[in-house]
Amino acid sequence: MLNPARESLFDRYLGISRLLAGQLDFHSIIQAVAAEISHIIPHDHLDVCIKMVDGKYHIAYESGLETAWSKHPPALLTGSPIRSLLSGEVDFLLSPDACTDPRFHFEGAFSSPIVELSLRSRLHVPLKVQGDIIGALSCSSHSHDCYTMEDVENARSIADLLAPYFFALRAAEQAKRSAIVEAEARAREEGLRLGALKLTEALEAERQRIGMDLHDQTLADLTRLARRMERLSGQAELPGESLEPLSRALQQCMHDLRQIIEEAKPTVLQLFGVAEAIENHLDRSARESGLSIQWRMVDESNGALDALGQTVATALFRIVQEAVNNAIRHAQPEVILVIIRNLNGTLSIEVIDDGSGLMSSRNPGGHGIDNMKTRARLIAARFEIGQNDSGPGTFVKVQLPLGRKRIRDH
Missing domain, CATH: 1.10.287 (Helix Hairpins)
Known part of the structure; x- marks a missing residue:
């Protein structure tokens, strides 16, 4: 059975755990638990220093006395008075008079609040999650030499309670910032x-x-x-x-x-739609090429082409037109195949030829491929070009999600 002192301390730890529930930001947690912590470790100033995810910056949250630490934007870890603790060089910091302790005062150290507010006795322990230091819990008093190793052990127990919450909050805030960016x-x-x-x-x-x-x-x-x-x-x-x-x-x-x-x-496109325009262009290009080219178009879009706005339809036609022209001009194919599909709400148009390959279809002096990529990007479509897996030649594929915003004119 616990003695009264231990039982009272245990109750304080339970109280801290209860106060943590429902708190959604660092400052609220510090304000909520500061009074309960003061029954375990008396202090005039309490703060939690949290390392940013990048490991280069840190930010402070305070209770009691307000200092420039919490008013300052995220600062470099190298300038923190407790950088040795945050970097893992020491397991704790305990000072009878931090105003004169050289560990807190070095070139570039942001230690002015210690002297300005006479934060003499100082106690610092790390906040650890799975062995990684994510920050530090700090207690300070105006009195000289008021903390002992027993206080250090109690502070470690408190830090163990706080660390998982702070870790989760840090991850949530980082995710929120990343989502905003x-x-x-x-x-x-x-x-x-x-x-x-x-x-x-x-x-x-x-x-x-x-x-x-x-x-x-x-x-x-x-x-x-x-x-x-x-x-x-x-x-x-x-x-x-x-x-x-x-x-x-x-x-x-x-x-x-x-x-x-x-x-x-392209009057055929305007009058009859994308499929007819592609078919007309294939037929005319093959006849006028001077080559013996067999062409075929397969339309399995189930009417999805008819729902496209004029701007999107024109962009898709121009991409196919450029792909066919590239194949005929630079690859001398015998067969050109255009396949149009509606795959789970995504319109896919693929131009396949059996010509001399991708490198031959790249015209060093032209911008055909870049133009196709740009047109696809403008209508939020995915563009792909590469060598055929099953034989010689090149494929060009453009994929367009068929959401409402995608198929109507902007």
């Missing part, structure tokens, strides 16, 4: 993405306007010029053979211009 970073990234997306929309609209202007004006002018040359070449007094090369060059120029117009203003 991550949320702010995501907000900034989303703001930049939406801004870039708006710019892309404006550029796409301007691109289409230029395409229409080229069609309505420039191409029409060239067509009239071509007809005049045809009429002139039929007149006997003109050397027709001298106009023939010019006529061929003009026809080629008109052909190239029509391609530019088609890419600038």
Whole structure:
């Protein structure tokens, strides 16, 4: 059976445990348990010093006298008067007069509150969790030499009660700070993405306007010029053979211009949707490549393409368009396959070719792959490019989550 003194001390420890319940921050814990601790270890000043997760900084929480320690932002551990304890060099610190104790006063030490408030007797023990020091419990008195080794042992018992709570709070605060930083970073990234997306929309609209202007004006002018040359070449007094090369060059120029117009203003995409536009581009690109290319498109999206907003649809089409163009220009494939799937709420579009491989499809002077990555990033899609596992050639894959915010225009 415990003697009355031991029983009273045990009751105090139980009281501290009860007071810890429900406290959600460091300062509240110190304020809640300070009076109970004073019955075990009398003090004029009580503080808990907590090491930050990075191990370089610490912060103090006080009860009783207020000092610059708690008003100061997180400070470097190297300047703490009790750095030897926090670093694990000593098991405890016990001083009869900390105002003159050289252990607390060294170059760079933040020890001015000790002298200013006459915190003479000082007792410090570490807060440990699983052998790691996460901070320290400190008791101070204006009186000279008032603490003993018995007080040190009692302080260690109190520290053992407090340490798990402080450890959990530190972890929670670190997680909260990390979540805030991550949320702010995501907000900034989303703001930049939406801004870039708006710019892309404006550029796409301007691109289409230029395409229409080229069609309505420039191409029409060239067509009239071509007809005049045809009429002139039929007149006997003109050397027709001298106009023939010019006529061929003009026809080629008109052909190239029509391609530019088609890419600038994909009318099939606007009228019939992504699947039809991809199929049309595959067919036209294969025919005009001069190569013997077999192509196939598999649409297993279950109508997901029809729900896409115009901006997202255009971006996806441009990615596929660039992937097909890259394959034809740089890899000389025999087969190009486009697979569109709806996999558990994620739209997946994959362009697969059997050409000469990824390195051949990288044009040192171009920006095709970078453009595809940028377009995917602007619509919050995942982009992937690599060598085929099952054979020669390259795959390009873009994956877009089909949430409501993803499929509507911004």
